[in-house]
Amino acid sequence: xxNQWLNNQWLKLAALxxxxxPLLPTAGESATTSPEEVSSVLPITELQTWMNEAGxxxxxxxxIKDFEIHWxxxxxxxxxxxxxxVTTSTLxxxxxxxxxxxxxxxxxxxxxxxxxxxxxxxxxxxSWDMPALAEGIxxxxxxxxxxxxxxxxGDGLGFPGxxxxxxxxxxxxxxxxxPPATTVAIRPSFPPMSQSRYSGGGSVVMQQLxxxxxxxxxxxxxxxxxxxxxxxxxxxxxxxxNGSLRHSAALAHDTxxxxxxxxxxxxxxxxAAGLWSTAEELAALVRSLQRTAAGDVLQPLSRxxxxxxxxxxxxxxxxxxxxxFQQGEGWYFAHIGANRGYRSxxxxxxxxxxxxxxxxxxxxxxxxxxRICRRIQRFYDWDVQQTxxxxxxxxxxxxxxxxxxRATEPRPSTSG
Numbered sequence: 350x351x352n353q354w355l356n357n358q359w360l361k362l363a364a365l366x367x368x369x370x371p372l373l374p375t376a377g378e379s380a381t382t383s384p385e386e387v388s389s390v391l392p393i394t395e396l397q398t399w400m401n402e403a404g405x406x407x408x409x410x411x412x413i414k415d416f417e418i419h420w421x422x423x424x425x426x427x428x429x430x431x432x433x434x435v436t437t438s439t440l441x442x443x444x445x446x447x448x449x450x451x452x453x454x455x456x457x458x459x460x461x462x463x464x465x466x467x468x469x470x471x472x473x474x475x476s477w478d479m480p481a482l483a484e485g486i487x488x489x490x491x492x493x494x495x496x497x498x499x500x501x502x503g504d505g506l507g508f509p510g511x512x513x514x515x516x517x518x519x520x521x522x523x524x525x526x527x528p529p530a531t532t533v534a535i536r537p538s539f540p541p542m543s544q545s546r547y548s549g550g551g552s553v554v555m556q557q558l559x560x561x562x563x564x565x566x567x568x569x570x571x572x573x574x575x576x577x578x579x580x581x582x583x584x585x586x587x588x589x590x591n592g593s594l595r596h597s598a599a600l601a602h603d604t605x606x607x608x609x610x611x612x613x614x615x616x617x618x619x620x621a622a623g624l625w626s627t628a629e630e631l632a633a634l635v636r637s638l639q640r641t642a643a644g645d646v647l648q649p650l651s652r653x654x655x656x657x658x659x660x661x662x663x664x665x666x667x668x669x670x671x672x673x674f675q676q677g678e679g680w681y682f683a684h685i686g687a688n689r690g691y692r693s694x695x696x697x698x699x700x701x702x703x704x705x706x707x708x709x710x711x712x713x714x715x716x717x718x719x720r721i722c723r724r725i726q727r728f729y730d731w732d733v734q735q736t737x738x739x740x741x742x743x744x745x746x747x748x749x750x751x752x753x754x755r756a757t758e759p760r761p762s763t764s765g
């Protein structure tokens with residue numbers, strides 16, 4: 350039942366989401382660019398109306414232009430009950446955006462020689478034995494297959510989380526589906542590279558693999574490998590949040606904008622759903638990838654590493670971590686996130702230096718993100734195709750942030 354609930358949430362998000370636009374600062378809001386430009390993108394009264402209609406108390410938005418963070422806006426309430434305002438440093442659950450961030454760190458470790466993204470996963474795992482593949486299947490599962498959702502794991506879409514009062518499983522308990530884990534064991538279901546099927550379990554396998562090859566806890570290795578070098582100093586995979594960060598976090602809210610009966614759910618499936626971050630820090634990661642692909646040297650990234658992440662694997666619509674797709678004449682990378690009480694989205698052009706990140710603390714966030722995204726695309730004249738019925742999200746409105754995902758459609762071998 351819990352997996353089915355999350356499946357429904359994901360499908361709802363994928364059916365409704367996105368295209369973007371900016372905001373203006375007043376009470377409970379802050380921005381890092383001129384209020385005049387932000388308000389010209391999205392008047393504050395319009396934004397507030399959209400939030401009221403979506404039942405979303407708070408939102409944070411970062412817009413990237415010319416390979417730099419052009420502006421960041423935070424608006425609304427981190428807690429609908431106390432009226433604590435959202436600021437640009439408010440933490441949100443990034444949900445499934447945790448996956449591509451983990452993928453970037455995995456690529457860094459691979460470039461450092463600590464793992465082989467195209468090697469046999471079973472030979473690299475030390476703490477967990479990968480279940481045997483079905484008889485007759487000889488192709489090994491590789492880390493890249495896990496990152497691109499082509500490994501053949503059949504666990505489903507995601508994880509429902511745990512209440513703060515519940516016992517939390519460790520990574521091995523999650524992989525084996527034993528208490529206190531409440532989800533099924535992670536097992537191969539079909540031949541690798543035969544189809545694309547979104548697998549949160551694949552990210553948990555990666556979580557164990559990265560801990561095995563580094564000998565470090567997952568939050569620590571993510572901090573030292575990627576987050577700290579890129580200046581993402583508030584972002585963390587720590588679950589539960591420690592006391593000093595709890596006061597910086599937006600609380601989770603339902604579809605009516607009312608607080609849940611817990612501050613938030615806890616996700617020990619760290620690589621799949623455990624990242625806490627801000628819109629501005631995720632935007633810093635996005636523009637670092639863009640600038641590196643364009644030729645800048647931004648440690649710990651390299652141009653080859655980034656282009657390899659964006660390379661379609663030949664099955665489905667994912668590269669190694671990000672959804673990669675074409676709109677108009679442009680190639681983009683993106684990901685959505687949906688934890689209970691939070692919705693988030695990032696999208697950026699691979700070569701032209703623009704993009705956006707939107708984070709919300711309400712389960713109605715997909716409709717808000719959709720409107721914001723559409724506005725930003727139009728205002729900044731993104732290289733997108735505006736053909737009616739072309740897109741996965743809100744096709745009835747013509748313009749969406751992500752195209753339809755064709756599970757087994759081969760993709761071109763070049764990006765840009």
